[in-house]
Amino acid sequence: xxxxxxxxxxxxxxxxxxxxxxxxxxxxQTNCVQIADxxxxxxxxxxxxxxxxxxxDISHDTVRRxxxxxxxxxxQSFYSKQVKPLLHQFTSRVVAVDGQAVRAxxxxxxxxxxxILTFYDTDNGIALGQKLIGERHNEITYAxxxxxxxxxxxxxxxxxxxxxxxxxxxxxxxQGADYCLAVKQNQKTLYYDIQLxxxxxxxxRTLEIEKIELGHGRIExxxxxxxxxxxxxxxxxxxxxxxxxxxxxxxxxxIVDKTTGQISSLxxxxxxxxxxFNTHIAEQCARSVRRHWGIExxxxxxxxxxxxxxxxxxxxxNYLQNRTLxxxxxxxxxxxxxxxxxxxxxxxxxxxxxxxxxxxxxxIALDALTRIIG
Numbered sequence: 001x002x003x004x005x006x007x008x009x010x011x012x013x014x015x016x017x018x019x020x021x022x023x024x025x026x027x028x029q030t031n032c033v034q035i036a037d038x039x040x041x042x043x044x045x046x047x048x049x050x051x052x053x054x055x056x057d058i059s060h061d062t063v064r065r066x067x068x069x070x071x072x073x074x075x076q077s078f079y080s081k082q083v084k085p086l087l088h089q090f091t092s093r094v095v096a097v098d099g100q101a102v103r104a105x106x107x108x109x110x111x112x113x114x115x116i117l118t119f120y121d122t123d124n125g126i127a128l129g130q131k132l133i134g135e136r137h138n139e140i141t142y143a144x145x146x147x148x149x150x151x152x153x154x155x156x157x158x159x160x161x162x163x164x165x166x167x168x169x170x171x172x173x174x175q176g177a178d179y180c181l182a183v184k185q186n187q188k189t190l191y192y193d194i195q196l197x198x199x200x201x202x203x204x205r206t207l208e209i210e211k212i213e214l215g216h217g218r219i220e221x222x223x224x225x226x227x228x229x230x231x232x233x234x235x236x237x238x239x240x241x242x243x244x245x246x247x248x249x250x251x252x253x254x255i256v257d258k259t260t261g262q263i264s265s266l267x268x269x270x271x272x273x274x275x276x277f278n279t280h281i282a283e284q285c286a287r288s289v290r291r292h293w294g295i296e297x298x299x300x301x302x303x304x305x306x307x308x309x310x311x312x313x314x315x316x317x318n319y320l321q322n323r324t325l326x327x328x329x330x331x332x333x334x335x336x337x338x339x340x341x342x343x344x345x346x347x348x349x350x351x352x353x354x355x356x357x358x359x360x361x362x363x364i365a366l367d368a369l370t371r372i373i374g
Contacts, residue, residue: 002071002074003069004069005069011054011056012054012058012062012066013054014066014069014070016046016050016053016054017058017062017063017066017067018070018326020035020038020039020042020046020058021035021063021067021326022326022329022330022369023038023042023359023362023365023366024038024039025307025326025327025329025330026330026333026334026355026356026359026365026368027356027357027359027360027365028306028307028353028356028357030307030308030309030312030323030326030327031060031308031312032060032061032063032064032067033060035060035063036057036058036059036060036062036063039057039058039063040057040058042362043057045361045362045363046362049362049363049366064319067318067319067322067323068316068318068319068322069318070318070322071318072132072317072318072321072322072325075321075322075325076129076130076321076325079325079328079329080128080129082329082373083126083127083128083329083332085373085374086124086126086332086336086372086373087121087124087126087128088123088124092154092155092156092178092284093121093122093123093124093154093155093156094121094122094123094155094156094157094158094287094288094291094292094294095119095120095121095122095128095152095155095156095157095158095177096119096120096122096157096158096159096291096292096293096294096295097117097118097119097120097143097157097158097159097163097295098117098118098120098159098160098295098296098300099115099116099117099118099133099139100115100116100118100300100303100309101113101114101115101310102114102115102116102309102310102312102314102320102324103310114132114133114314114317114320115132115133115139116130116131116132116133116320116321116324117130117131117132117133117139117142117143117146118130118295118299118328119146119150119152119157120294120295120298120299121155122291122292122294122295122298123291124335125298125331125332125335125336125339126332126335127299127328127331127332128150128152129146129149129150130321130324130325130328131146132317132320132321139162139163140162140163140165140168143159143163143165143168144165144167144168144171147168147171147172147175147177148171148175150175152172152175152176152177153175153176153177154176154177155177155178156177156178156179156180156272156274156284156288157172157177157178157179157180158179158180158181158288158289158291158292159179159181159182159292160182160292161181161182161183161184161186161187162186163181164181164182164183164184164186164187164271166239166240166241168181169181169240169241169242169271169273170241172273173241173242173273178242178246178272178273178274179242179271179272179273180249180270180271180272180273180274180285180288180289180292181270181271181272182268182269182270183269183270183271184269189236190232190236190271191269193232193233193236194232194248194250194269194271195269197227197231197232197248198225198227198248198250200231203227203231205227205228205231206225206226206227207225207226207227207281207282208223208224208225208226208282209223209224209282209283209286210222210223210224211286217257217258217259218255218256218257218258219255219256219258220253220254220255220256221252221253221254221255221256222251222252222253222286222290223251223252223253223254224249224250224251224252224282224285224286224289225249225250225251225252226247226248226249226250226281226282226285227247227248228246228247228248228276229243229244229245229246229247229248229271229272229273229276230244230245230276231248232248240271241273242273243271243272243273245273245275245276245277246271246272246273246274246275246276247271247272247274247276247281247285248269248270248271248272249269249270249271249272249285249289250267250268250269251267251268251269251270251286251289252265252266252267252268253265253266253268268289270285270289272285272288274288299328299331302331302352303324303327303328303331306331306352306353306356307327307330307331309324309327312324331352333368333369333372333373334352334355334356334359336372337349337355337368337372338350338352338355340371340372
């Protein structure tokens with residue numbers, strides 16, 4: 001990563017500023033004041049590990065200035081190289097796409113705050129890439145553009161109805177991925193035609209699987225119905241590449257409140273390029289639909305609750321992108337540490353918060369980085 005400062009005046013090398021920022025994020029201390037405090041409190045330990053570590057403390061203003069200095073595209077490229085060793089090539093890994101508002105960054109023109117669009121590998125627990133976008137509707141164009149810079153070969157990319165766009169689907173197929181895209185009434189004709197396909201009594205090829213879960217005082221039944229994509233009219237098949245040999249999906253969720261007995265039900269519809277003749281196609285589709293929620297539950301929620309991302313007050317776009325990417329990097333390392341623990345012990349791993357407390361010691365955090373990233 002290039003440093004535009006005058007070499008003779010550099011007191012704090014970028015490499016150490018970003019390393020300490022990452023170590024601080026790993027311990028749950030994410031804002032500039034906390035990063036500066038982490039530097040001060042752990043400087044003796046860092047000096048013992050790195051001979052050329054700066055011999056003086058850093059101010060939070062300097063941390064902020066240096067996090068603003070780096071070009072986000074360079075940092076994204078660096079990030080991608082670091083997380084690549086962490087990506088295990090699961091068969092048909094599910095990559096979820098969604099935007100997240102950083103609400104504390106809101107202003108008079110963006111009342112919900114700036115949005116970060118993320119591609120998230122739900123199987124590996126790693127964010128593959130992100131992009132800062134202006135208004136929420138701009139996600140549509142950014143998502144298709146981001147596909148070209150990511151290695152999505154062999155994956156199933158899921159997204160909500162906002163991204164059910166022909167250009168996005170075509171880009172995914174072009175890059176060797178499959179898609180599973182939600183369909184709502186923003187695609188009225190397609191939405192109603194899929195509904196009709198699942199009530200057509202002459203269609204006998206529909207496959208169904210059902211799963212019942214108990215918990216939180218309710219009984220939840222999830223039913224997945226899958227039909228071949230060529231059930232749809234030819235007009236739709238011409239528009240959506242891969243759908244002629246793919247599938248259409250109806251996902252029904254029925255919830256019974258065990259206390260009141262009240263029943264609620266919701267139907268959702270999807271188009272999917274997974275080949276209808278694949279072995280266990282219904283199970284594949286069910287997994288794709290279910291795994292999409294990983295980006296909300298395992299990424300966005302954790303970033304807001306454990307990394308306080310929703311409270312990031314910022315006007316500078318570079319700073320916001322680099323800070324949020326640091327959070328994702330730290331979370332990715334913790335996720336791999338959790339998997340490593342589960343593989344070694346056969347038991348449920350410690351929580352993210354407990355790992356943060358453990359990584360407060362630089363020597364332990366650096367050992368984990370060396371072991372996990374290499």
